[in-house]
Every structure is written in structure tokens, then in C-alpha cells.
Amino acid sequence: MKPRILLIGTGDTKADELLFMSDCIAKAGGEPIMMDISVLGDPPYAARYDKHAVAAAAQTTIEVIAASGDENSAMSLMAIGAANLTRDLAQDDAIDAVIAIGGTMGTDLALDVAQALPLGMPKLIVSTVAFSHLIPPERIAADLMMILWAGGLYGLNGTCKAVLTQACGAIVGAARSTIRPRNERPVVAITSLGKSCLSYMVELKPQLERRGYEVVVFHTTGMGGRAMESIAAQGGFAAVLDLSLQEVANQLTGSVVNSGADRLENAGKAGTPQIVAPGAIDMVDFPAWLPTPKELVERPFHAHNRLLASATSRPDDRRRIARAIANKLSQARAPVAFVLPAGGIQQWDREGEALHDPEGLSAFVSEMRSAVAPPVELHEIKEHINSAAFNERVLQIFDKWVAAGIVPAGKTTVAA
CATH class of the missing domain: 3.40.50.12020 (Uncharacterised protein family UPF0261, NN domain)
Structure with missing residues (x-):
């Protein structure tokens, strides 16, 4: 060649x-x-x-x-x-x-x-x-x-x-x-962070693969979400499981670790069904090698590595983030289900962890309940996002949509 x-x-x-x-x-x-x-x-x-x-x-x-x-x-x-x-x-x-x-x-x-x-x-x-x-x-x-x-x-x-x-x-x-994508199976996108923070992909990926889908996981640290949005804009997915929205929160709070103002919009514009959850929206990321932004100095803090650090956003910011998420989802041209895990939205917000902030979580959950409106479906669970109950609810919605023809059926066999 x-x-x-x-x-x-x-x-x-x-x-x-x-x-x-x-x-x-x-x-x-x-x-x-x-x-x-x-x-x-x-x-x-x-x-x-x-x-x-x-x-x-x-x-x-x-x-x-x-x-x-x-x-x-x-x-x-x-x-x-x-x-x-x-x-x-x-x-x-x-x-x-x-x-x-x-x-x-x-x-x-x-x-x-x-x-x-x-x-x-x-x-x-x-x-x-x-x-x-x-x-x-x-x-x-x-x-x-x-x-x-x-x-x-x-x-x-x-x-x-x-x-x-x-x-x-x-x-x-x-x-x-280069190997061009062949897409022999319907492609499902999942957004997530590392499994130390958000672990649902460990269960969801093999479950979806057993159902006959190719699963692509995107790392939501700015450019990962950008890649997902870019492919979604071209109609590249059969469904999107957008379960980590940290980049949306980052963009709204002024962090450079974001994917652009159109994050959480392109799948909906392309008519791709979405199951959405608020994974890690409570964290504001910033470069660990720079001084902590002054508005975050007094907030609960976690240094992930020498590149990336996070602090929790204030309750009023979380209410604003909730309204922005609901507004973006309301513009979608395909079904959207929002799964709201009231028990927590990332590993480090649990009691005893560095980013535990029950007041902020409560503010977000309360605002999200009132902000989400039909035709967006609201599925609230009492458990944490890193729980079996969360995975079960996501798969329940997905399987229901497959049965209804909203998401194309998977292919358990492909041509050699």
C-alpha cells in the first residue's frame, strides 16, 4: 500500500x-x-x-x-x-x-x-x-x-x-x-472516571457485551467527554449511557478541565437515546500543579495525582448544575432517562471519605427532583451510584428500551 x-x-x-x-x-x-x-x-x-x-x-x-x-x-x-x-x-x-x-x-x-x-x-x-x-x-x-x-x-x-x-x-x-471502525455490533457509549471513583462500568460493560453490543468507555477528564460528544454528533452510537457528568459541572464552574459548552447535548440533537446519571458532578477539577483556586481553598479536597486535583462545589453551585443538566436533557430529540442515586454520586463522597458533603448532595438531589420534567424520565434510587442497585436500574431501563425498539437489538454473533 x-x-x-x-x-x-x-x-x-x-x-x-x-x-x-x-x-x-x-x-x-x-x-x-x-x-x-x-x-x-x-x-x-x-x-x-x-x-x-x-x-x-x-x-x-x-x-x-x-x-x-x-x-x-x-x-x-x-x-x-x-x-x-x-x-x-x-x-x-x-x-x-x-x-x-x-x-x-x-x-x-x-x-x-x-x-x-x-x-x-x-x-x-x-x-x-x-x-x-x-x-x-x-x-x-x-x-x-x-x-x-x-x-x-x-x-x-x-x-x-x-x-x-x-x-x-x-x-x-x-x-x-489504522483499523477503521467496523461497527458489526450496535455501539453503546459509557462515560466514567477511573473505577476508584466510579465503578459501574466494571459491571455494565460485560453485561452489555453479553447482550450483543460493542461498548466504548470514555474517560470524563475533559478530552474524553469531547471525543464522546464528537462521535455522538455524527450519530455514532445506538445509545449513550452518560453516567459521569463531571465535565458539565467543570464547565459551569469555570474549570479548564471541561469538554466545551455543548457537553451533554450532541447525543440528544442526533436523536440518540440516553440514560444519564450525575456521576461526580460534585467535584470541581483543577490542575494539581497550580495553586488551589481561591474560591475552593476552604472546600473538601482530594489530590488524585500530580496532574489532577478536585474540590467539592458549594450547594448553590450544585443547584445551578442541576438546572443546567435538566435544561440540556429537555432539548433531546430521543428518549432520556435520568437516574438519580440519592445515596451518593462518587466514591469519595461517602461518609469518612475526603469529599463527604451531605449538605451539598442534598441540595443537588432536591434541585434535580424539581428540575427534571417530562418527557425526560426521572428514576430516583436511594442507593449510591457505586451500588448494585444502580447498575440494575440502568440495565432495567436499557432492556425496556430494547424491547420497545427504542434501542436496536444487539448482535450476539458477527461475521468472521
């Missing part, structure tokens, strides 16, 4: 870098296919997909884009064209992977391109702002790879060549070795 690698960049300003990358891709055994996203100038090479083709994919012309007002509006229009054109190429099986290069402008465009591609098609962005907080979580595709473009502001040098060669080798290798 000689993988076809779509290489995207502004050829009028980064021709040296792009030609170097094209050569690296070819030497690694790939076929470089150039897409030029320049607006004002022209590259010193013939791109297979030039700026006119990109503009046409946005249903306009490069002249209109250049006269649109400023560099932001121009590149936003080019991003529409680049995303549309790349999506068409992927659907026509004309490319096997995509790599893009840029500063903030090129990265902004490349993020849209990545989101236009299906899960399993390798996508890599070489960026001067890789991993930066400038990039909001909701812009990041579920399986996006990024590498920091060290020394890459202007022109080639030994430092940036070291990065570019790694990136080109990585994208060719990924294109050769």
Missing part, C-alpha cells in the same frame, strides 16, 4: 516547509497530494487542489474571498471550502490520511478539516499552538493527532525539520496501520 496523504497549507507563505514535507512523505513510502489554502499569493508549485478549487468547494471564488474584509473572514471561508473538499475526497476514497501545517490561521482551518473526517481516518496537525488553551475543546476531533511545531514560525531550520520529519513519518505510518 502506498498511502495517499493530503498535505494542506498556505503555499504562498510556507512553500519551503510544504515541499520539504512532501519529500518526507514520499521518502516514507506515501503519495503526497497538495492542497493549497493561500488567499492572496500563489505557491511556486502546482498543487493538485489549488486555492480556486478550495474556494469553489465553499461555493464562491477566491476573488470574493480575498475581498471579504480581512484575514479572519477570508480564512474562515477557506476553511469551509477545505473542509468540504476534504470530506468529498474521503467519501470518494481518494485519500487515506490528512496532515496540515500552520500557525493560528492554519490551525484554525485545519481543525474544521479534521472534524469533517470520519473516525479512523488519520488526521494530524503540525501547529505552533498545539495543545494550547487557545484551542477550545469543541473544536477537537475525536481522534485528532497534533504535534508542536517547534521553531516553525518562519522558514526551515534543523529544529523544525526534526518535527516535520516526525510528523510526516507518523502520518504515513498511521495511514498504513
Whole structure:
């Protein structure tokens, strides 16, 4: 296999870098296919997909884009064209992977391109702002790879060549070795934290697999929830068991450990049935290597590791979180069941544990009871979220929905 690698960049300003990358891709055994996203100038090479083709994919012309007002509006229009054109190429099986290069402008465009591609098609962005907080979580595709473009502001040098060669080798290798999702069984998503905090996945995953489903568990520490939302937005799940909503609470309380403002919304918009529970909404996460935020200094505290720490939110914040959860669920276009474990919502809120806060739990449970309204189903249990009773109620609802045809039946056998 000689993988076809779509290489995207502004050829009028980064021709040296792009030609170097094209050569690296070819030497690694790939076929470089150039897409030029320049607006004002022209590259010193013939791109297979030039700026006119990109503009046409946005249903306009490069002249209109250049006269649109400023560099932001121009590149936003080019991003529409680049995303549309790349999506068409992927659907026509004309490319096997995509790599893009840029500063903030090129990265902004490349993020849209990545989101236009299906899960399993390798996508890599070489960026001067890789991993930066400038990039909001909701812009990041579920399986996006990024590498920091060290020394890459202007022109080639030994430092940036070291990065570019790694990136080109990585994208060719990924294109050769990737396994695309086959989805032979209906896919069910579960959100959770580590089993020391939320343990229901240990029981629910094998139970659902025995029923004929492929189960995908997402770690709700910011980017895990983002990946789930990204796939849910494309209708990638038969059902979602969104049982850990810590990222919703984080976003509402200003924590950087969040998945974006649309967390808990995309499955509902896509018409995917959801069973939801408030796992760990009482915790506000923050980087353990930074000072504790002043509003949390006096709150019960737990250091998970050297990266992540948590403190409990105040009762009034929990009431606000409850109302936000109910509002998000009310907008769903498919059935939603909310399971409310009145006995506790994460391991460390039990009596004697570091985050035990009965007043805060009571405030949340009380507000949730009044905030959830039909057609969302409210299922309150007296037990803790890490109890057998919680798992039994979730499976009871799931099995009822399967019997009613709301969730497609599982497949206990698949083709070899």
C-alpha cells in the first residue's frame, strides 16, 4: 500500500516547509497530494487542489474571498471550502490520511478539516499552538493527532525539520496501520472516571457485551467527554449511557478541565437515546500543579495525582448544575432517562471519605427532583451510584428500551 496523504497549507507563505514535507512523505513510502489554502499569493508549485478549487468547494471564488474584509473572514471561508473538499475526497476514497501545517490561521482551518473526517481516518496537525488553551475543546476531533511545531514560525531550520520529519513519518505510518471502525455490533457509549471513583462500568460493560453490543468507555477528564460528544454528533452510537457528568459541572464552574459548552447535548440533537446519571458532578477539577483556586481553598479536597486535583462545589453551585443538566436533557430529540442515586454520586463522597458533603448532595438531589420534567424520565434510587442497585436500574431501563425498539437489538454473533 502506498498511502495517499493530503498535505494542506498556505503555499504562498510556507512553500519551503510544504515541499520539504512532501519529500518526507514520499521518502516514507506515501503519495503526497497538495492542497493549497493561500488567499492572496500563489505557491511556486502546482498543487493538485489549488486555492480556486478550495474556494469553489465553499461555493464562491477566491476573488470574493480575498475581498471579504480581512484575514479572519477570508480564512474562515477557506476553511469551509477545505473542509468540504476534504470530506468529498474521503467519501470518494481518494485519500487515506490528512496532515496540515500552520500557525493560528492554519490551525484554525485545519481543525474544521479534521472534524469533517470520519473516525479512523488519520488526521494530524503540525501547529505552533498545539495543545494550547487557545484551542477550545469543541473544536477537537475525536481522534485528532497534533504535534508542536517547534521553531516553525518562519522558514526551515534543523529544529523544525526534526518535527516535520516526525510528523510526516507518523502520518504515513498511521495511514498504513489504522483499523477503521467496523461497527458489526450496535455501539453503546459509557462515560466514567477511573473505577476508584466510579465503578459501574466494571459491571455494565460485560453485561452489555453479553447482550450483543460493542461498548466504548470514555474517560470524563475533559478530552474524553469531547471525543464522546464528537462521535455522538455524527450519530455514532445506538445509545449513550452518560453516567459521569463531571465535565458539565467543570464547565459551569469555570474549570479548564471541561469538554466545551455543548457537553451533554450532541447525543440528544442526533436523536440518540440516553440514560444519564450525575456521576461526580460534585467535584470541581483543577490542575494539581497550580495553586488551589481561591474560591475552593476552604472546600473538601482530594489530590488524585500530580496532574489532577478536585474540590467539592458549594450547594448553590450544585443547584445551578442541576438546572443546567435538566435544561440540556429537555432539548433531546430521543428518549432520556435520568437516574438519580440519592445515596451518593462518587466514591469519595461517602461518609469518612475526603469529599463527604451531605449538605451539598442534598441540595443537588432536591434541585434535580424539581428540575427534571417530562418527557425526560426521572428514576430516583436511594442507593449510591457505586451500588448494585444502580447498575440494575440502568440495565432495567436499557432492556425496556430494547424491547420497545427504542434501542436496536444487539448482535450476539458477527461475521468472521
